[in-house]
Amino acid sequence: MNFKSLFFLILTIILFSSCIPKSLLEPEFSEKPNLFLFLADDLSYFDLGITGNEFVNTPNIDAFAKDAIEFTKMYTPSAMCAPSRSALLTGLYPHRNGCHMNHGRVYEHVKSLPQYLRPLGYRVALVGKKHIKPNKVFNFDYVFKDSLENYLKKGGPTCVIFASNDPHGPHNYGIHPPEKTKLQKKWVDVKGTRRKLSGYYADIEILDKEFDKFLKSIENANAQENAVTIFTSDHGYENFAKWSCYEMGLNVPFFFKTTGIELLTEEVNQLVSFVDIVPTFIELAGGIPPTEIDGKSFVSFLKGKDESIHEFIYGAHTTRGIYSGHAYPIRSVTDGNRKYIHNLNHEGKFQNIITNGWNFDEISHDGTWGQWLDILESKGEGWQWVEFYQKRPKEELYDLEKDPFEMNNLAENPEYLEIKNKLSQELADWMERQGDTGMEAEMAVPLKAKDMTKVPKK
Numbered sequence: 001m002n003f004k005s006l007f008f009l010i011l012t013i014i015l016f017s018s019c020i021p022k023s024l025l026e027p028e029f030s031e032k033p034n035l036f037l038f039l040a041d042d043l044s045y046f047d048l049g050i051t052g053n054e055f056v057n058t059p060n061i062d063a064f065a066k067d068a069i070e071f072t073k074m075y076t077p078s079a080m081c082a083p084s085r086s087a088l089l090t091g092l093y094p095h096r097n098g099c100h101m102n103h104g105r106v107y108e109h110v111k112s113l114p115q116y117l118r119p120l121g122y123r124v125a126l127v128g129k130k131h132i133k134p135n136k137v138f139n140f141d142y143v144f145k146d147s148l149e150n151y152l153k154k155g156g157p158t159c160v161i162f163a164s165n166d167p168h169g170p171h172n173y174g175i176h177p178p179e180k181t182k183l184q185k186k187w188v189d190v191k192g193t194r195r196k197l198s199g200y201y202a203d204i205e206i207l208d209k210e211f212d213k214f215l216k217s218i219e220n221a222n223a224q225e226n227a228v229t230i231f232t233s234d235h236g237y238e239n240f241a242k243w244s245c246y247e248m249g250l251n252v253p254f255f256f257k258t259t260g261i262e263l264l265t266e267e268v269n270q271l272v273s274f275v276d277i278v279p280t281f282i283e284l285a286g287g288i289p290p291t292e293i294d295g296k297s298f299v300s301f302l303k304g305k306d307e308s309i310h311e312f313i314y315g316a317h318t319t320r321g322i323y324s325g326h327a328y329p330i331r332s333v334t335d336g337n338r339k340y341i342h343n344l345n346h347e348g349k350f351q352n353i354i355t356n357g358w359n360f361d362e363i364s365h366d367g368t369w370g371q372w373l374d375i376l377e378s379k380g381e382g383w384q385w386v387e388f389y390q391k392r393p394k395e396e397l398y399d400l401e402k403d404p405f406e407m408n409n410l411a412e413n414p415e416y417l418e419i420k421n422k423l424s425q426e427l428a429d430w431m432e433r434q435g436d437t438g439m440e441a442e443m444a445v446p447l448k449a450k451d452m453t454k455v456p457k458k
Contacts, residue, residue, distance in 0.1 A: 032121060032157035033261070034227040035281050038214055039088075039161065040207055041081070041129060041168040043233035044184075044241055045253050047204060055182040056201045060212035061255075064231060068257035069302070071268045073336055075313045077275065079235035079242050079249030080322065081131045084274065085163070088234075089113045089138065091278030091293035094316050095436040101321030101445045105133035112138050113159070113278055120285040121157050128163040148214075152221035159281065162214050166207040167237070171199025185248070185405040186240045188375050188382040192368025200237060226260045228284060239389065243322060243352055245315040245332035245341050246406050256302075264304030271310045271336050272298050311335065312423075314430050320445040324356035329442040333427040338416075339406065340423035341396035344438050350390045358450035395420065 086099035094100035098107035126140035178194035241248035279289030315332035
């Protein structure tokens, strides 16, 4: 090729490139986008129509998700309300922010999302459920649901966290017939189980309608033209999900959609955590994410880049602090393919409001847990999961690619010894970096009952 031909070729490429919208070449968030995050309460990953539960009807969430980027490996650091929300809003894992127990509070020196975004020109509001303390740290504009549209109409860059109460119990019953209800993995098939799940599924459909109203409020306020909207859940639902470090508790649905900004990816399969939300929002808002927090911005993923931001993702559970919970601390680490779980007080007995009600009571055999105990006593189908719910081994190891519901513990399998030792050491190192003292941190949390006069003396 002679010089003249080469010159015209280069000129053609330059002219052609200039005709392509810049957003398709390298997405730019040049204007400060509105930032919206809708947070469900106690919704497991697989319990939407789009994620595989054909029993529930979630047309609004499904339609939104089809046009959004799905993050398949988004994790909350803790499958409990307060620790999950506190981590999401501070960018710090539970033991670093201070709220590793439910009904707890972060340290007063910690910064939260409003304190990061307001200097960047944003109004920052929380709508719905709080379950975060203290107000000094979480100094949102607290807005009622029916006032959201008016709040948005004030204009200017705005961030809204909309925290629903659904599908958290108490549930709405009578909508779905329990006998046709889809069962969850590891859940024992008894009358009480089916009734509980039928109510949970009914509340997911209520959640779907609430999400639609949320989107309509944004549209009615003309706040959607340059916006990021996220749908997610604080953690999974009840047995082997909530109050655990299992995938059904920690791996949450997460759909990320932009309006007015073309992105270069349709799905993100890298490891990400709730602690990454704060730095991501800061970068989208035009700021520089702080380096002293645990989270990292995942904006690079939105631009189609494949490099990981985390080699490992961690989980932490403190049982003292939940109703009727004794000491049963749990920690976990995953590299995305394998999951290692350490039950720090495995010789103890795991219990909570499901097994012992509000006040550490022995459960009678006429309730759902009582029906589970009947299955255990008779060695009926699924009895091993009843036993496993309260008595677990010191170590658990799962191959998430082959066993996504963590039903085959490989911790004693010699073929997996090397990976178990690697993950075990990584978890121990992380706990040390976090200032997580394990059993000592657990015992520092007071026992909790609805009637505090009934708290056990020991």
